[in-house]
Amino acid sequence: MEHTSLLERILRGIALALVVIFFMFPIVWILMMSFQTNETILRIPPQLVFEPTLANYTALITGKLMTAAGTLDIAFMRNLWNSVFLSVTSVAVALLLGVPAAYAFARHKFRGSEDIAFTLLSFRFAPALLVLLPLTLYFQKLGLANTYIGLIWVYQLICLPLILWIVRGYFEDIPADIEYAYRIAGHSWFATFRKIALPLAGPGIAAAGLLAFIFAWNNFVFALVLASADKQPVTVGALAFITSSGIQYGQISAAIVLSITPTLALALYAQRYLVEGLSLGAVKG
Amino acid sequence: MSPSAITVSGVDKFYGPIDRGVHAVKNLTMEIAKGEIVALLGSSGCGKTSTLRMIAGFEEVSRGSISVAGRKVHMLPPVKRNVAMAFEGYSLYPPLTVRENMAFALKAARLAKSAVDAKVANIAKLLEIEDILERYPSSISGGQQQRASLGRALIREADLHLLDEPMGQLEPQLRAVLRGRIKHFIKERGLTAILVTHDQTEANALADRIAVMEGGVLQQFDTPDRLKERPANLFTGTFVGEPPMNVFEAYVGTAAGKISLKLPDGLSLDYDKDAFSGPVRDELLNRQRVVIGVRPYAVRRSKDGVPATVSANQWLGDQTHIAADFAGGSLVLVEHDRTRLELGAPIKISIDPKNLHVFDQASGNAISHGTELA
Numbered sequence: 001m002e003h004t005s006l007l008e009r010i011l012r013g014i015a016l017a018l019v020v021i022f023f024m025f026p027i028v029w030i031l032m033m034s035f036q037t038n039e040t041i042l043r044i045p046p047q048l049v050f051e052p053t054l055a056n057y058t059a060l061i062t063g064k065l066m067t068a069a070g071t072l073d074i075a076f077m078r079n080l081w082n083s084v085f086l087s088v089t090s091v092a093v094a095l096l097l098g099v100p101a102a103y104a105f106a107r108h109k110f111r112g113s114e115d116i117a118f119t120l121l122s123f124r125f126a127p128a129l130l131v132l133l134p135l136t137l138y139f140q141k142l143g144l145a146n147t148y149i150g151l152i153w154v155y156q157l158i159c160l161p162l163i164l165w166i167v168r169g170y171f172e173d174i175p176a177d178i179e180y181a182y183r184i185a186g187h188s189w190f191a192t193f194r195k196i197a198l199p200l201a202g203p204g205i206a207a208a209g210l211l212a213f214i215f216a217w218n219n220f221v222f223a224l225v226l227a228s229a230d231k232q233p234v235t236v237g238a239l240a241f242i243t244s245s246g247i248q249y250g251q252i253s254a255a256i257v258l259s260i261t262p263t264l265a266l267a268l269y270a271q272r273y274l275v276e277g278l279s280l281g282a283v284k285g
Numbered sequence: 286m287s288p289s290a291i292t293v294s295g296v297d298k299f300y301g302p303i304d305r306g307v308h309a310v311k312n313l314t315m316e317i318a319k320g321e322i323v324a325l326l327g328s329s330g331c332g333k334t335s336t337l338r339m340i341a342g343f344e345e346v347s348r349g350s351i352s353v354a355g356r357k358v359h360m361l362p363p364v365k366r367n368v369a370m371a372f373e374g375y376s377l378y379p380p381l382t383v384r385e386n387m388a389f390a391l392k393a394a395r396l397a398k399s400a401v402d403a404k405v406a407n408i409a410k411l412l413e414i415e416d417i418l419e420r421y422p423s424s425i426s427g428g429q430q431q432r433a434s435l436g437r438a439l440i441r442e443a444d445l446h447l448l449d450e451p452m453g454q455l456e457p458q459l460r461a462v463l464r465g466r467i468k469h470f471i472k473e474r475g476l477t478a479i480l481v482t483h484d485q486t487e488a489n490a491l492a493d494r495i496a497v498m499e500g501g502v503l504q505q506f507d508t509p510d511r512l513k514e515r516p517a518n519l520f521t522g523t524f525v526g527e528p529p530m531n532v533f534e535a536y537v538g539t540a541a542g543k544i545s546l547k548l549p550d551g552l553s554l555d556y557d558k559d560a561f562s563g564p565v566r567d568e569l570l571n572r573q574r575v576v577i578g579v580r581p582y583a584v585r586r587s588k589d590g591v592p593a594t595v596s597a598n599q600w601l602g603d604q605t606h607i608a609a610d611f612a613g614g615s616l617v618l619v620e621h622d623r624t625r626l627e628l629g630a631p632i633k634i635s636i637d638p639k640n641l642h643v644f645d646q647a648s649g650n651a652i653s654h655g656t657e658l659a
Contacts, residue, residue: 177373181377181434185392185437189362
């Protein structure tokens with residue numbers, strides 16, 4: 001790799017730039033749109049130079065959407081809070097349930113263990129809409145429809161299998177003898193799980209948690225069917241911008257910027273764990 | 286005999302369902318006294334590691350019982366057994382330094398920091414790992430990891446120390462030095478140790494007694510000397526000893542007042558009847574077919590012996606290994622001087638009846654060693 005010629009480096013630079021432009025363009029464009037009014041956005045031809053306005057953001061934060069037909073109340077900040085609450089709680093519950101289960105599946109082969117693990121995975125590839133119809137009826141009977149508890153429960157369909165299967169692999173990568181060495185030195189099974197298995201699988205658990213968070217955050221259809229306005233996350237809440245007097249592109253863009261910020265921040269922060277998680281194999285005893 | 290440190294009685298190990306799964310250890314019974322060092326010796330898959338792991342508590346005992354220091358432990362979790370173990374795969378804790386790994390083993394003992402430091406320093410000196418105490422397991426060599434792992438086991442004061450292939454990764458010079466030191470360390474503290482190994486030099490050097498295992502069955506449990514001099518069966522006879530014992534099938538006959546062991550190719554070894562004790566003579570004559578064994582060190586060249594042809598001759602620097610075609614097979618003899626023999630040179634060999642091991646042809650069990658019954 002040291003012997004690259006100048007030409008090679010220039011070509012590589014161009015190739016990298018193309019890739020970055022290709023992937024970053026939509027995000028940059030949305031960021032630009034979020035500082036424009038609907039009129040300037042819809043100008044033809046589109047222009048790169050415009051007078052930035054914070055009106056979109058103020059509208060979102062105050063909850064007053066100005067349209068040609070008048071002022072509309074929107075609950076975007078409420079939606080954002082719902083997203084944060086639902087995703088964080090769902091991932092927390094999934095970690096609480098999934099990590100010990102993953103450990104059990106990794107360390108103990110019992111009758112039917114593979115079948116149970118696979119059944120849990122199969123939740124991931126059942127079409128959501130197929131599950132939703134009966135679920136809605138059940139939830140209405142049980143009084144779980146339009147409750148946070150009901151939503152968090154359904155979100156386990158997204159988070160739990162993901163965490164279970166990713167974390168299980170990390171536990172399986174830890175040599176069992178490391179745990180045995182700890183247990184024979186006078187520690188209980190639970191202490192071993194807490195002090196040896198959990199820290200060693202830590203990067204993997206962080207990576208799985210992050211992935212589950214992103215999936216939960218991006219979920220649309222479960223919340224659309226099972227939640228009414230005051231429990232809806234941003235993904236569903238964004239529908240409010242399609243108003244009778246047209247689509248509010250500026251506010252949608254601002255809403256997108258605000259709603260990807262938490263996941264983006266989390267991903268950037270957790271990047272080192274992801275890298276550590278992927279290189280765990282290189283450091284095992 | 287001092288009180289027993291560990292008693293294994295009638296232990297079976299099945300992987301899979303009992304009586305139908307893989308039968309890894311078969312009806313194992315052994316008793317080890319306090320302060321004894323015992324080696325479990327055998328080839329891969331003979332059940333020695335399964336035995337060790339059952340004692341440690343990592344494998345369930347399918348049948349039978351194990352007691353450590355008078356307590357029945359085979360139903361207890363590892364934490365309650367008070368045994369220490371060095372693992373074949375080292376199994377050091379990756380996020381801790383070598384020093385922390387060793388000190389960690391003492392955590393349950395709740396010692397003062399100065400006491401822990403002193404113990405770590407002592408063990409580190411013994412195992413020559415003082416210079417890597419602050420390093421992490423991933424940054425040191427396999428041999429160093431193995432010594433750290435051994436140190437982590439030896440530093441504890443347990444009723445029993447289990448060492449699984451404790452020196453497999455070490456270079457030969459260091460291994461020889463450490464064997465002596467570790468034996469001294471264990472003896473000085475009166476510790477009881479069981480080590481698993483497939484290296485008989487190691488077993489001989491470290492152990493007071495060696496348990497030879499094969500196919501899940503304990504073949505013989507005896508001192509190194511007795512294993513060599515009085516092997517209980519053909520397996521122990523050929524497995525223990527380097528180079529291995531020479532064995533030949535023979536027919537027992539009498540000719541002109543002599544006992545004659547007839548070998549293939551029309552050869553025979555003839556002995557005076559008086560060379561054997563009465564019971565041995567009766568046993569031999571009662572059987573038609575036997576297997577005779579003789580250690581390479583006990584084969585002599587002589588003027589009036591049985592003919593053989595040299596097929597290889599190797600001077601190892603301190604002894605000569607001579608291989609010869611003999612009685613339809615091959616025979617190895619060891620001489621302490623440098624012997625110059627051309628390939629194909631005819632030699633004559635003789636075997637003193639004192640050095641003759643006779644085994645039953647069908648069961649492989651020993652009949653006699655030298656002039657005495659087994």
